Amino acid sequence: MSSKRQALRADVQEGIQNRLVQGNWRPGARLSIDGLARELEVSPTPVREALVALEHSGLIEYQALKGFVVAPPLTPQQIDELIDARLVLELAAFTRAFGRREALESDLRAAHEAHSAIAERIAAAPEPDYALIHEYFDADSAFHEALFRHAGNHYLGTMREVLNTHGHRMRQTWSEGAERIDADEAVAEHAAILEKVQEHNHDGALRALRSHLEGVRERSIELGTGPTGR
Amino acid sequence: MSSKRQALRADVQEGIQNRLVQGNWRPGARLSIDGLARELEVSPTPVREALVALEHSGLIEYQALKGFVVAPPLTPQQIDELIDARLVLELAAFTRAFGRREALESDLRAAHEAHSAIAERIAAAPEPDYALIHEYFDADSAFHEALFRHAGNHYLGTMREVLNTHGHRMRQTWSEGAERIDADEAVAEHAAILEKVQEHNHDGALRALRSHLEGVRERSIELGTGPTGR
DNA sequence: GTGCCCCGGATCCTCTAGGATCCGGGGCAC
DNA sequence: GTGCCCCGGATCCTAGAGGATCCGGGGCAC
Structure with a gap:
């Protein structure tokens, strides 16, 4: 030592x-x-x-x-605000990153492949594997992180990290009961974003990103309020 | 103790x-x-x-x-990114705060009056008064803070605080030589924003806010690169 | 039985001590 | 004169001690 x-x-x-x-x-x-x-x-x-x-x-x-x-778990209200803040940041980051579309596409594709591969492994697993779920969250996060890597703005990245930590706090709460992850939906939505980027369709990708985050919001609040009936 | x-x-x-x-x-x-x-x-x-x-x-x-x-002073590149990040946050915060237009208007007006009062005192002062300049920055900041107070999103406010600290870091650099502050321009731009809000003109106010931050960007970088010739 | 008080253990907060590391200057070899 | 080495002071980093505070439980008064 x-x-x-x-x-x-x-x-x-x-x-x-x-x-x-x-x-x-x-x-x-x-x-x-x-x-x-x-x-x-x-x-x-x-x-x-x-x-x-x-x-x-x-x-x-x-x-x-x-x-x-x-810290106490996030309330549905807080989850809503958290996703809303992510929307603000990620839409802005995407538009800035689209200026380097090719590099962005390359990173997004790589992240998406890793993400979907882990999703398949989770679907194939007979019962929840916490280490695997942890990997899944990281892969999911990496896809979004790619947006910021090419946005060319250090502060946007810093703010993303702050929000991401709170996201951990949100998922931490889920782990207690609801291990079920809607991996398929997230993967499909990521694929939609990637597709629009490959088509050089900025506005379409932006809509797909917004739609994805709205999906995250709904699924998160659903898990937050809880299928257990709370 | x-x-x-x-x-x-x-x-x-x-x-x-x-x-x-x-x-x-x-x-x-x-x-x-x-x-x-x-x-x-x-x-x-x-x-x-x-x-x-x-x-x-x-x-x-x-x-x-x-x-x-x-920490070393901010480079012009960093200042540019900082203001850009503020743009992202403040435009988003404004749109959300416009939902409670009346409360927003009230706070903005109060903040603006305090701000312009201090600006006048600075203009009247024969030589730079550091305490007064400090007050000026606080009053300026309070105007923008009002946007976030009514945005109804805690995380946007948190991120603003992070950026605001870096803003202090920026101004800290100025204090060494260039005490001259373009208070009049900032006050006029704030007034333009307030006016549009009072007219229930959301889009106009948004443009005024964007224009104001562009002005802040130009004046900041000008000070950052320095009238001293650096 | 209920409520209040007291008390002891656990914990926090601050301080001091001591080994490890860094940094700048003087001295020596070349 | 130049470059390298060594060394002493300043500083950092961790550990441990001691007083102050909090908290939960037992005992007593009513």
């Missing part, structure tokens, strides 16, 4: 964030600084720093003299 | 942020943890936490085993 100094805070932060995203702790659970330090076999100081750095992601909240707690 | 525990980290953070925004340290300057701790008469631990929390604002950067340094 002496050779890899200051991998500590980064490692601790990554470890905690992974557990948060995977839903190891329920919303409202207290994240004891001393407890985490014992568990990770480090001193409390780097744990505190990691939690402070994670606070702005929205995954955890801080209360003075009481510590950090896992 | 025993009664107001855990005002410490917040106080330290606020103090450091104020100094950063006011440009007390030049870009590239090292922020010594121990030094700040001695200066603020606290131990290094809360200083570390405050710096970690400030890192995501973009005002400071972190390098392992070397510490924190004041």
